[in-house]
Amino acid sequence: MKTAAYAAQSEDSDLGPIEIERRDVQADDVQIAIEYCGVCHSDIHTAHNDWGGTVYPVVPGHEIVGRVVKVGSNVSNFKEGQLVGVGCMVDSCQSCSACDEDLEQYCEKGAVMTYGSDDPISGGRTHGGYSNQIVVDQKFVLNVSEKLYTKAVAPLLCAGITTYSPLRQWNVKKGDKVGVVGLGGLGHMGVKLANAMGAEVVMITTSPEKGADAKRLGASEVLVSKDEDAMKAQAGSFDFILNTVPVAHDLNPYVSLLKRDATMVLVGALNPLPDLNGAGLILGRKRIAGSLIGGIAETQEMLDFCAEHDIVSDVEMIDMKDINTAYKRVMDSDVKYRFVIDMKSL
Numbered sequence: 001m002k003t004a005a006y007a008a009q010s011e012d013s014d015l016g017p018i019e020i021e022r023r024d025v026q027a028d029d030v031q032i033a034i035e036y037c038g039v040c041h042s043d044i045h046t047a048h049n050d051w052g053g054t055v056y057p058v059v060p061g062h063e064i065v066g067r068v069v070k071v072g073s074n075v076s077n078f079k080e081g082q083l084v085g086v087g088c089m090v091d092s093c094q095s096c097s098a099c100d101e102d103l104e105q106y107c108e109k110g111a112v113m114t115y116g117s118d119d120p121i122s123g124g125r126t127h128g129g130y131s132n133q134i135v136v137d138q139k140f141v142l143n144v145s146e147k148l149y150t151k152a153v154a155p156l157l158c159a160g161i162t163t164y165s166p167l168r169q170w171n172v173k174k175g176d177k178v179g180v181v182g183l184g185g186l187g188h189m190g191v192k193l194a195n196a197m198g199a200e201v202v203m204i205t206t207s208p209e210k211g212a213d214a215k216r217l218g219a220s221e222v223l224v225s226k227d228e229d230a231m232k233a234q235a236g237s238f239d240f241i242l243n244t245v246p247v248a249h250d251l252n253p254y255v256s257l258l259k260r261d262a263t264m265v266l267v268g269a270l271n272p273l274p275d276l277n278g279a280g281l282i283l284g285r286k287r288i289a290g291s292l293i294g295g296i297a298e299t300q301e302m303l304d305f306c307a308e309h310d311i312v313s314d315v316e317m318i319d320m321k322d323i324n325t326a327y328k329r330v331m332d333s334d335v336k337y338r339f340v341i342d343m344k345s346l
């Protein structure tokens with residue numbers, strides 16, 4: 001089946017229209033007419049080959065919401081017309097220890113990512129959500145509540161689960177003091193989700209002008225990390241810190257904010273990080289950890305949690321043709337807080 005899409009043809013070309021092939025629906029497949037697709041930082045890194053290994057043409061997009069068009073003969077959980085989502089993965093080996101524990105994102109054979117992975121069924125490469133149709137194995141299709149503002153659900157499939165999973169894994173609960181470092185696509189979801197879990201959320205930012213917005217999103221306090229006196233005043237007081245900064249940065253000031261035995265989790269910075277002072281960890285048995293998206297079962301749990309607590313992303317809608325301008329604005333941090341493409345415009 002042919003479907004319209006938008007692709008990058010090289011690392012320095014703009015994205016433009018293309019026609020791609022989707023496989024015919026097999027027994028376990030769900031065919032989805034895509035209505036909305038979020039624009040994630042990873043889309044841009046992949047299109048620009050920032051991480052190496054991009055094979056062109058690449059169709060980005062892994063924050064997908066749409067409606068079921070057709071299902072295979074083994075599919076009983078999804079039916080035509082149902083509102084569904086697809087996130088960062090579309091397959092995994094289903095037999096390794098990670099997959100056995102519903103942690104497909106850590107599949108030992110490597111999860112099949114929604115775009116840019118080798119496609120084990122059709123050959124070639126997987127293509128993402130900047131397109132009209134997608135065909136996905138039912139195990140990687142999520143149910144989306146009709147209760148939520150549909151356009152703003154799309155970013156939950158990456159930004160939402162990326163922040164929800166560590167908050168759950170480290171058991172953030174009512175009354176905990178949680179710091180969220182960085183107020184972008186990830187950070188704004190971290191604030192909303194930690195707040196809904198009952199935590200006292202402190203926005204930790206270099207930009208004091210972001211304070212009012214952080215409070216609107218659910219932060220009870222704003223801590224400006226450049227203010228040494230303010231940082232000192234809060235040293236040793238945090239139960240958990242979610243660090244969403246997407247670039248290399250000095251972790252030491254944040255470690256000093258943690259209580260004894262508390263953990264800071266990195267979800268954004270994939271790069272080598274500057275020197276870390278071991279004493280900062282050793283003297284308080286503190287931990288730094290990392291976390292990658294979430295498994296499919298946990299992604300469904302997150303979507304259900306968001307439906308229950310009426311949580312969606314703050315979005316700015318764009319047409320497909322405006323994607324290249326949107327990429328520039330994301331790189332300038334000029335979006336509150338996620339672009340979502342209205343796929344009717346493709």
Ligand SMILES: [Zn+2]
Pocket residue numbers: 040041042043062088158159
């Ligand atoms: Zn993403």
Ligand SMILES: [Zn+2]
Pocket residue numbers: 092093094095096097098099104106107108109110
């Ligand atoms: Zn596996």
